[in-house]
Amino acid sequence: MLLFVVLVLLLSIYFFLKKIQKKNGLDKFPEPDPHPILGHVSLVTSTREVIDVSMQLIKNYGKTVKLRIGPTFFSIRTALLTVDYHLIEFILSGNKILKKTENYQFWKHWLGQGLVISDGDYWKKHRKILTPAFHFEILKEFVPVFESVGDVLIENLAKCEGTPSCDLDPFVTLCTLDIICETAMGTKMNLQSGKNSDYVRSVKETCRIAVERVLSPLRFFDSTFWLCRDFYRQKKELKVLHDFTHNVINSKKNNKSIDKNIKRPAFLDLLLKFSEDENILSTEEIREEVDTFMFAGHDTTASGICFTLYCLADHPEVQKQVLQEQQDLFGEEKNPVITYSELQNMKYLEYVIKESCRLYPPVAKIGRYTTEDTEFDGCLIPRYTNIMLFIYGLHRDPDYFPEPEKFKPERFENFDPSIPYAYIPFSAGSRNCIGQRFAMLEMKSIISKIVRHYEIKPTSPRHEVELSFEGVLKSANGIKVVLKKRP
Template structure:
């Protein structure tokens, strides 16, 4: 305890001296009251308090405000939080504001310099290479995998027929991981059968730790992080995560690369570039695999789970999804679904988009200014974090009348004049490279579940407890009731 007290005292002195030198930065923007030393982490104390407090700040102080998430050495100590459309569009479309906000550095031990974190020419070069892995012809080849992996999920869900509730997020996450392994990585890992499920748990642990390090006096610094239990949890999680991705790479690397005129999927493309063109080192290759394994399953699993929750709460909309399926396939629960069929699921696409509006899988993203920038009549200083509160932006009545209401029809005639009002996959040069992959997978899984099950709310109704853990989660699960259709 004495050691903790001494460290805290030293931090306090250092933080105060540094804070005093920055107190005039961003002074034009409104700032909610905060602790004189700790800033706003006196109220934003956990992953479950982020959504509530940011929503409250925006409501009371305007669409762009200044926050100090801790003393000056904290990664988000000098930040603007915004849902202002003009500002969002200005920054996300800007070709010189591409660096991620400072809190992303907590991903380094896990994802290295992968596409999520890298910037500059390195990022541009890797982005150009990886874009080739998401060509339409490749996505068409993945539809069969979406369907076969989804069939395993249907079997797992069938065990809960008539039960009081099932936490769909847990099962969908395993399905999404199997999908990403078999499609982008070209390797069957059979996670849904109980193999390699430690990977999923480790991803969840790392997601929590990354956010909590942003908010903790002790965890924020590598010099004191080792004093906490999370340091050892992270150490063990990283061993599992890196071991899993290495096993995926090794399963492909030791096989000769086939000479083919076909377009290649993600890992095959990386291996070819690394082997033939000597552009990627093996270390860089693993960092990109780690990044896409994480981003390619965790966000999709969250999105699918929230869609099931919304359909359970809205039986009329669920019936419309079912009728669309019957128009395409009749009463066949297991039709041979094609890429064209998935494209024709227009109402289901509206349901997906509306759910992603209310529950964006990535509710917060950030950028970092490496030079002073001018926006309207304001100068944004160098070294400022700009935090886009997507969850709040998507619930703005300026763009979405009755924003708290679930209305998929709003996306049948969505006003494309304001493309930056709806950004579940980010926007601009750093938008999500795998968004079309995610939409196809989501359509495949949701349509399959709706054909097989009626989805109902639990009794009593399960209330979500939202948490920001790199992706949007519910700390008490996402629970529904399932009933097999005749």
């Protein structure tokens, strides 16, 4: 009798869920055959598979693919993977779907309600508060930091001279971490010199844990995550990160001699000044935004710099034009005093960076989450749907980028303004990257400095990158080139 009741209940649930799924319109989108227990979660088992599997899904099923999360029988949790320009434009150009997907919550232990994660009125308030901190007049003052920290990078890269291969990633990542520490917190960390290694370790471990939680059913849910060793590792590393930021904040707050008209204010200085003047940001809110800037501002720019240098190694004719632009600006001087205006005048280098970020967007996917039923193109997308905007795939769509696999910086000389959502390495719309101008200036500063000092060549045999989506696009086997010092 009990078995009969259970069967009836299960059948009732099944037909109810089927009815919901048909009503919500997601049946319009094609989907791969799901696993009966895992749905489509089992399609990706490591970060190295994310890009290739996503590209294969788009190739096999079309520009928008429906995916199920969890057991097929019960699953009403669905996701859409899309490179459809019109759906992406609909999402990014409006203010209806602003909430980030559930995966972003894995960063919440570190970043709290920082700008990357928060939503609703809280996000709108903080976005409005933080926007003035990225005014070009303030960005100008950061250029000397880019330059001085970049000089240390050049010294460190000298270790690679005469070697058959140089993995750029560890060198560049420490450089961008040093830059972000000094610009975000006003603190020189000297990470490139081997100091504060505990902080570097904690950043790496915290990022690793957050990324791996996405791919692990046991670690995915907070209710079971505590059973894993990484739960306790994360607590240890977060204490290091939070203690460091709190100590810097308290030190600045207690320093009564702080000049509020300081010529080169760090991001933290601006937040503290605004908080004191307006009394609307708590110490914890300031900590969350500074940590968010630390997280979002180092790995992304490191990825952009490394992949651009990798592309330059493969395209000597492009590298020659980048060098020529530098010589037109500075002659044969390898260590000129760079200004904001001169960085702005590096137009061809900007095209090169944009093309690299098209082929290898630092943030290859972004996610949004529907909080209410939403109609798009005659289809009802129900609330609680995760929508993954696959930027890597969108950037390789031949409808918008002829010969999409080719590295052609000149395509950005006259990019079609009628398709603003076809190229979105910094996202777009109201939730676009608040620090995109900062990132472009930093990448120009570092890449131009390296090109002036070194000829970048491919390894022999040529190093093939193994793309890995770790929140930020990386190469699992490094980004290896040959560096030859210029005379």
